[in-house]
Amino acid sequence: MKKVLIFLVFLSLPLLSVGQNDIATNKNSDTIETTTKKEDTQSKKETTDSSKFKSELMNLNHKKSNDIISIKAYRKSLQIKVKTIKLC
Template sequence: MKKVFTILAFTLLPILAIGQNSNADIKTQTNDILIENAVATEKVETKTTSNSAARAQVLKINRKKSTDIISVKAYRKSLQIKVKTVRLC
């Protein structure tokens, strides 16, 4: 019986050791994938800054309202700036 356990131990231990080494390779591959995803999120942030720049321009127009022109819509038309309007149905 002891011989059977020793034979099983000698056959199973190298297989288990190989399995642990392959997990380390998988962990390094997942780290590379996470780094690539982080780079992709930075590109999305640059798109939002352009939207925020447009919003800042509209807010700046609202603040620079002239004393001669009463409504903001008329001031925007005088500068010929197109503003998108969203209508909810």
């Protein structure tokens, strides 16, 4: 069991050292990160606009469905018969 743990430690040490080297290279590419952040803000604005539109549409559909339900309930309460036209 000790041999297996020692073997895993020897395998994990090189992986940890490679991970530390990658962090140092990311510090040199600060200008690239700023350009990608600008693109991300544009896409965020587009998604917020589309989400606002979707929420308004859902709200409008909810209002329409409530109006339709209330009209049907009103007709039933007055016992008005409505002719339905069937299209073939």
